[in-house]
Amino acid sequence: MLIRIAKASDPASSEITPRSVYLDRRTFMAGTAGFATLTLGGCKPKAATSSGPGTNAKLADVKEGYRKLGSADTLTTYDAVTSYNNFYEFGTDKEDPAKEAHRLKPRPWTVKVDGLCNKPGTIDFDDLIKPHALEERIFRLRCVEGWSMVIPWVGFSLGDLLKGFEPQGSAKFVQFETLVRPAEMIGQKDAFSLKWPYVEGLRMDEAMNPLATVAVGLYGEVLPNQNGAPIRVVLPWKYGFKSAKSIVRISFVEKQPENTWKVMQSREYGFYSNVNPSVDHPRWSQKTERRIGDFRRRDTLMFNGYEEEVASLYAGMDLKKNF
Ligand code: MTE
Secondary structure, X not given: OEEEEOOOOOOOOOOOOHHHHHHHHHXXXXXXXXXXXXXXXXXXXXXXXXXXXXXXXXXXXXEEOOOOOOOOOOOOOHHHXXXXXXXXXXXXXXXXXXXXHHHOOOOOOEEEEEEOEOOOEEXXXXXXXXXXXXXXXXXXXEOOOOEEEEEEEEEEEHHHHHHOOOEOOOOOEEEEEEOOOOOOOHHHHOOOOOOOOOEEEEEHHHHOOOOOEEEEEEOOEXXXXXHOOOOEEEOXXXXXXXXXXXXXXXXXXXXXXXXXXXXXXXXXXXXXXXXXXXXXXXXXXXXXXXXXXXXXEEEOOHHHHOHHHHXXXXXXXXXXXXX
């Protein structure tokens, strides 16, 4: 993702090139006239050199969880998963989070739970996850920019977490809010970046779907800062920007909440943001994707290949209008 000046005449692009991305950002920084817009763009990852885990603490007692993969799916290397990231709080380039996220202090960490539930409060991270058995859940992650990965997350069901707060019947949506701490998140000092805090939301039935995941680790280890330490959500059937990182607040609400990318550019990014190869981004096709580590593009699958698990959530909805 990056900030660029979009011109009305911009061609829809099916391939996002690093050079144009770089030039676009420079154009924006130079303050060239035009209307500013935030958009998602891409650049090539560093060549991954190893596939093993890193040096973070190992997570104990991790059971085998969801792992339905296609024959063409192989795990993306640990190096690529942790060095090619979107986390604007640390900068807009893919390499920035790995370079800058060491400043983030993921402990002590509390999550505020509020809104339409019977058990609101401010809960310490350890108490929040203690009641939940950890599982390894392997999911494809498809970014709206047109790249994808396969990541072995460690976590548990988001629905189980939310049920513990006893949401009320009037709670139709849940909103997630990310940390604001510019001293540790240097991207938050960038006046031309996103509005902070980064917020995201789901309809309650989406949040209760068994695939909706709270992640606290990957590759058997504690979640690296650049991947959203200490706690994030993972929603494998949606474009990656729905999966908010470093969550500090969970709110149960009646009305559809705001989500950052839709606020920044509502013509280009929606609330539902389900992976859908037949709904193009206004400036590029979503029909194919580049799996990080692969050379050739591959077809993008409806709901990122999780149609069987989630399609019923959207029965009767026009997914072209409700993107
Ligand atoms: N969460 C926050 N707080 N800030 C962000 O910039 N980027 C999103 C999502 N969650 C983002 C975020 C986007 S666009 C993607 S594709 C995924 O995180 C990337 O997750 P990863 O870096 O762990 O692969």
